[in-house]
Structures are given as structure tokens and as C-alpha cells.
Amino acid sequence: MNVTFQRHPSSYNHWNLAVDGAIATVTLGVNPEVTMAEGYELKLNSYDLGVDIELADLLMRLRFEHPGVACVVLRANDEKVWCAGANILMLRSSTHHFKVNFCKFTNETRFAIEDAQNNSGQHWIAAVRGVCAGGGYELAACANEILLADDGRSAVSLPEVPLLGVLPGTGGLTRVVDKRKVRRDHADVFSTLSDGLRAKRAEAWRLVDEAVPLSNFEARIAERAQAAAEGATSDKKGIVLSELKFEKSETGYRFEYVSLDLQTAGRTATLTMRAPSQSAAEIAALSADEIRAQGDQFWALKAYRDLNEALLVLRFNHIEIGTVLIKTEGDADAVLAMDAKLAELQGSDWFVREMVLYMGFVLRRLDLTARSFFALIEEASCFAGNMLELALAADRSYLLEDEEGQIGVSVGALAGGDLPMSNGLNRIEIRFLHDEQAGRDVSGKQQTYIGAEAEKAGLVTYALDDIDYPDELRLAIEERASLSPDALTGMEANLRFAGVETMETKVFGRLSAWQNWIFQRPNAVGETGALQSFGEPTTPQFDWRRT
């Protein structure tokens, strides 16, 4: 497989974005012919990974190119079918690991919509007319509000259980009971009805916010959108997101600030991220206007777009890579200056705020990537500030103690919660669940810790001298490469997210894990399973033993 994730509105196949002042209209209109693989057509506004990659791109552009948008109306180009969810033939013909990665990417995209609502002042209205089924309803449920046409025909549904023998796994079950707070028995009925619910009942059961008579549908959407956009100042001028250029060779990828080097022999990759090339003093002197003038070439945005693309190509295109060694290169002071500058301006400048939010999003994508990560803190590294998060997100970190006492890690100005994990905690906090005050001290003090001090402070796993370092590291990498990839995935998914849970961790932890289980079960994917039988003349044959 060779997926890439760069798209542009001028060549979208499945979406349309129209911005009118503070109101954007996002319209789904899937081109059935343009698919990511052969063997299926995207009928009925159903989607595959390609549709979702465009949506992820669109979300980025809304935030960076159209910062004045205060309301997003989400709709479809087909009055009969709003969206039928993930394409069944696509799912059926996909491998297990593709299914899992596809669902994860889709889930991440859904949470990006909610992140824009919670943190960027976007109010989303799903304007639903026609059939809104499965992943379609899961998408609508990401909006702040759902208006459903009351026309005797339009309906919302989660037909996965009754029709396909799988779960509404793109957040559906969780958003129904946890976000929309639908009562569990109503949710039970809803999730087993293949035709779903029409307007009145859907409203009464909290599955939509408002049932709107068809005669009033357009007027009501406009009214709600106007209300949401009221008072918004749409004079913010966006920046332009240009195409991310990178070199791809047989041994990996080279982006401007990130390299991904693949060592297929040991199923290991090295992910290297580079610091800003500007000096700390230069960064400290930047004004918000100067930063905005740099646009998408500004390090904080460019480097994290590079990192995002690197993580995605790793996930989809190099599935046998099990261990990723994370390295950093460059001037730690420049990174700390970057943190300080971003922290200083994020409250007053939309562009800086969006960059910090995006950095948090990409780091969460790292937390959620099902590979083992070891951070290597060596000569000329810069695990400082936001780049220290890479080491904190890693499953382990190894620090080389040098005689000169140069190699260390530094806490920066964004450490206290500006780059949260999916559970809302910051990555220092989660290391100090046993002593929360100590954690606040470490994140608050913004100190540099050299060598053994970094281990003592709880920020790295091992600080080792130059005799032990290469041996320990080699052994650790070899050992990791010998372990069952499935056991590691399950282990990491549990160890990485201690502490409180959020809707996001519930979706990626519990809902996805159950879905993955079902994606392995003959009752879904066996020859006579429900997923395999859908649309065929045969009915599914189940092994009735309850587990």
C-alpha cells in the first residue's frame, strides 16, 4: 500500500467547501468512481479512506485558511441519502490491520472536528435530510447540533449491529450515550434498528437536537447558522497551506523537519525531528505579524505537518515496522524559545493558537500509533519543550550520559497542559500520578535536566554511560522486535493512558478494542459472517455461543 495524505480543495473528489463570511458550508458529495482501491464503488454517499483524507484536509484548511469561520454547516448533495457510512464492500475486502487503521484515522478526524468546536470557536450544525446511517450518523454526531428534516422519510440510524454484525465503531456508541447522553435503553433500541428513527422519535430520544418540517428546513438552517455566527469578526485573514513536499526513497522519507528511515531487517524505523533553524534570540524577537507572515513555513506548523505525514505513512504503508526510534536534532534553546513564544501569543493570536492546537493533535496521533516508540537522547539532540513531548510520549527513553554533561532534556513553556493527551492530562502529569505536586513542580519550573538528573527527575527511563548505552539499547531493540506485535499493541494501549478517561480515550480504548475483537470474529468476517453476507443472497450463519 502506498497512501499519501496531501489533498487540495481544487481537486477534491468528494467534498465541497464554500465560505461566506463567518459561515462555511461543507457538502459531502461522494464521487462513487473515485476509490482508494479496486472492487467497490462509493454509492449512496458512502466513504472509504480517500473520502476521509479529504475531510481531514478540509478541516485543516478551515482552521488555517479560514480562521474567520464561526459556523460550519455540514450537509450532503443528495436529498435522499445524506451519508451511508463506511462502504461495506470496501470493509469486506480490507485486511484486518487496514480496517483497524482506517477506523483509527476516521476517529481522529472526528475528534478534530470537536477540537475545532471546543477550542477554535467553530460551531458545527449537521443539517440532515435523507438517510443518515452508520458512519453517516457518527459524523453528524460530531456536530454541536443536529437538525433532522421531518419529512416522513429522513432518518438517523446505526444499523451496524443488525445489518453487519459489527459495531458503530467510529465513536457511534460512545457519542450516543456519553456525548448526546441518550439513555442506555433508548440507545440499545436505536442501535438494533436497521432503519433507525425518524424526526420526532429521534428528537424525543435526544439522537438529534431538532426535528424540522421540510417546509422550514432551509430557513431554519440559515437561522441557526446566523445565530451561531452572530458577532463573529470574520476579518481574520488566513494563511495558505501549500503542498507538503518530501523525498521518498526505498529506505524512507525525508521531509523538511522530519525524517523517517526504515530498517526493514530489524523491522525498526528511526523518526528524526529537527529543531527550528532560527536562533533562540531570533525566535524571541518575532512578533505575531512576523510569524503570520511566515505562514505555513513557520516551524511550529511545518514541522508538525511533517510529523503528521510521517506518522500516517508509517501506519498505513509500513505495517511491519514494529519499533520506532525517536531522535531529535538541533538547538534546544531555539525549541524552548519557540515554546515561550507560542505560549506568549496563543491567547492573543489566532494563528499561534491554531498551531498549538495542531501540535497537540499530532502528538495525540503519536500516542495513538500502535508501534513501540523508544526515544534516544543523544549528542546534539534537542528534547526540549514541545520536542520533549516526543520522549514523554515514547514507551521508553534512553539518555546517553556524556562526560561533558551536555546531554539532557528541558521542560518548556507548553508543558503544563497546552499539548494534552486524549485523556486531557499532560505528559508530565501522567508520569506523576503517584505525586501530583511533584508533577506540577516539574512542569512549572521549566528546568533543564542533564544526564542522571533527568532520570532522577522522572523524565527519562534510563540514563546510561557510553559503555552501557549501546549495549542496553541494542538489547532492548532486539528484545522488542522479538515480541508478539499484537501483545505489544494491547499492552501499549493500556499502559499509555493511566488516570482519568474521556470520551476520546473511551473511543480509542474500549470501543475500538471491542470493534477490533469483532473484526476478528467469524460471526462478522467468516465466510458466513454478517459482514461477508451483507448484500448477498445468503443470510449470515452465526455461532450462537455468547462470549
Next chain:
Amino acid sequence: MNVTFQRHPSSYNHWNLAVDGAIATVTLGVNPEVTMAEGYELKLNSYDLGVDIELADLLMRLRFEHPGVACVVLRANDEKVWCAGANILMLRSSTHHFKVNFCKFTNETRFAIEDAQNNSGQHWIAAVRGVCAGGGYELAACANEILLADDGRSAVSLPEVPLLGVLPGTGGLTRVVDKRKVRRDHADVFSTLSDGLRAKRAEAWRLVDEAVPLSNFEARIAERAQAAAEGATSDKKGIVLSELKFEKSETGYRFEYVSLDLQTAGRTATLTMRAPSQSAAEIAALSADEIRAQGDQFWALKAYRDLNEALLVLRFNHIEIGTVLIKTEGDADAVLAMDAKLAELQGSDWFVREMVLYMGFVLRRLDLTARSFFALIEEASCFAGNMLELALAADRSYLLEDEEGQIGVSVGALAGGDLPMSNGLNRIEIRFLHDEQAGRDVSGKQQTYIGAEAEKAGLVTYALDDIDYPDELRLAIEERASLSPDALTGMEANLRFAGVETMETKVFGRLSAWQNWIFQRPNAVGETGALQSFGEPTTPQFDWRRT
């Protein structure tokens, strides 16, 4: 399979319970020959379901027969092997659904230990000498404190990932990072080390509370136990738990207060629970002494022991039953009087307190049972007080509206949080996540709701007249029986537990779901998988694709 769950200390094969004043010593000494199935021996203090059933019995006896115990010392009879965890050959030869049910029962038993610590004043000390591996360490981690002999040999370990390609799924990963608050990178190292960690490092990394030199081991255990038991009044006289008698026939089970009737044709069962036979006035007049004099024949204990056994035989022995119809019979006023009496005395009387805790435990077992439950609220039913919890725990409830206006549901005195779910919420609260004040009003007012009022109040799913009721119910049962049992299990596991998460929901939701996934994966259970290869001359062959 035909498992039953009644045991008695006089015939334990694997455990010894010795009570000395306020200190109990619980000693694991597995008889390798006494197994639940053929094909394996329980070497090295490893366990199978039979060992755990005895432990569950022992926990009940500690709470009811030895209420004066304030400290429990958990130890093993073998100085070299404390406990090697679940038996691998047993796991290997088990079906998928047995593995899943076995792990669930074991997890429930582990949480019962912690419940006794949190609510019954028991302080548990795991006194570990020798190898404490996998499920052995998971058991030790249930104690309030772990003392590990510092003898150069004793060690704690979670070798499931490196040796077996599965997870430490009986709470291991979760308790390490969430309860013991071991740092995630330390937990990562620990969980991939097949030999684990010995005393000093285990203490430094918070995996044990104290490394104790062997020369001082016994003295230190005694000292800690004395400290924990200090001030305890051991004059409470326990009651005797006699054997639970029941009739078993081809069509089901009849206990004193619970019947389980199996209709194999539709893969449906009816679970009927009966109210106390005493009148409300008689119950209201009871003193704590009189209740204690009734001992294990008192309704609140006896009926819930019956329910517990019914749920367990259903889970293990009747795995094709997919839908369970819950009915109640008897005098609702008597049940409400029971609730009032228990609420009145639980703060002052240990026996009443233990009964309420046990009722909560059994109701959580119902929440966690992977079958669909429909509550049927019909003539002569008594969904009142604690028995209303059965309807609230069900996935749906159907109420027959009678013309006389007799049929309804009643909220009792324990509704406000005395019978909590695994997430710590009460079952009314979770229905009112959208309006918490309304939930508090309903649980606080202790009202009776007749017919449509019950639906309006949010306490039942459907109130239907005598024309619609039989049709709707028949359709619902038929529809449920047609759905994929796996999809239903995953759906119910997600819809039942909205709201906050606890360590308990994390274990049953996330950890168990990942483990179940792994239990389906060829890398664990395939012919060349790690679980199949353990102890064999061959090494496992993995499909390296990361998922």
C-alpha cells in the same frame, strides 16, 4: 460444561484459611492433581477456575463468617513459587468463550478483595516469597500492600507479553499504572521482562511496597499485620454460610428465591426473582439482632446468593442462551420495607452492611454479564427498591399497562448510591446523565410510578397496553435472537457504562476487550502462536504486521 460454585473450607483443595483474632492468614497451596478439566496439572501454584471458585468462596466466608477480621495476610505454601498465575496448558486447551468467562470471573473475584478493603475494613498484606508471576502478581496487586522478600531470588513479574503473547489481563496492566501508579515507561519495561524484578528495583519502581530482607521477613509481616489489626474489635460473631440448595432439571434451575428457566429453542431464558415472603410490617419491625439470628436465610443474603449462582451457571453452562427475560414476583411493599430496613441499619450493623455490599456485587455481576437482558414488568411483579435495580440493569424494560393501574415500579431507600455500578454511579444516575438534578430527584423521592408514569419518569423503556405488549415483546425477543452474539456483546459493553470510568470499568472495558482481541489472534492462539508454543520445543512464528 457443568460448573457449580458452592465450596466449603472443610473441603478446599487449594486454599487454607486460618483466623487468629483480628488477623486472618490466607494461604495458597494448589493441589496440582485437582483440576476442573483433564489434560493439565496445576504445577507451581498455578490456577484454573476451580482454584478461583474456592477463593471467591473464601472471600465470602471472611466477610460473613469472620467479620472481626481486620487484616488478611495473603501467602503461599511454597517458598520457591508464590504463584505462577493462570495455568497455561489450561488456557491453551480452553475455548475462546471459556477463556473470556474465566478471566471475567477472576477479575470479579479480584475486585471483591478490593471491595472488602474499601468497605469492610479489611487490610490485605501480600507476603511474597518466591516467584510471583503473571496472575500471581495480579493477585498480589489486589492487596493494600505487597511485601517482597529480598533474598536475591524472589521476584514479581508480568511475563504474559514476552512468554505467551497475551496480556496480563486480570487487571495487571491497569493495576500497575492506575492503582500502584507505576510510571508508564517503568511499567513498559516491567511488562516485557520475562523474569520480572527482584526486591530493590521492584520497590524503587513502586511494584511492591517494601523489600524485606529474608532474615526479617516473618517478623515484618507480623509487625505489619499487628499494626493493621490494631484497635480492631474482634468480638463480632459471624454467621454461618450453609450450602446453597437448588433443584436442577433439564429446563433450568430452581433456587429458593430465584428461578432460571431455559428455552433452548429461542436461546432465551427467564430469570425470576422472588420478593421476601415476610410482610412489609414484619420486616419493618425487625431488629438488627433478629436479622442476624436469621443469618444466611435472611432474604437479602439468600436471594442474592441465589441470583449470584444463577448468573454464574448461566454464564458458564449455558453459553448459547442469548437473551434473558428478567421477571420478579411478590410483594413490592415487602421489598421496599427491606430496602428501608437495610438503609436504616447498614451504618450500625456489620451484617446488614455486608449484605448491602454483597447485593451491590451481585448486581455488578449482572451488569457485566454478556447476555441481553429485557426486564418484563407484569402482573404481580415487584420491581421495587433493590429489585428495581434488575430492571435498571437490563438493556431494556417493558411494562404492561393494566386497566386497574396496579403495575408499576418503585424507587427504594437504597437507590441513591448504595448499590453502585462498576463506574461508581448508581443505576438511576446513569439514566439521567443529561439532567443530573432530575436523576437526584427520582432517586431521592422514593416514589411509585404506575404504567405510563414509569415511562415518563425515565425508569422503563416502554409502557404498553395489553394489545401492544405481547406483540412488541415477541418481536423484540425474536429480533434480538437474530442478531450476531458478538456484536451484541460489544454493543452492550459500550452502552451500559456511560459516564465516568474507574479502574474497574477500565479492566472490564478496555483491558478485557484488548485481551479478548488477542485471544482471537493467530499470533497468540494460532498453531505457531505464542500461547500454543509455550513450553514446546518450537518457538512462536509471528505475523509481524502491526495493528
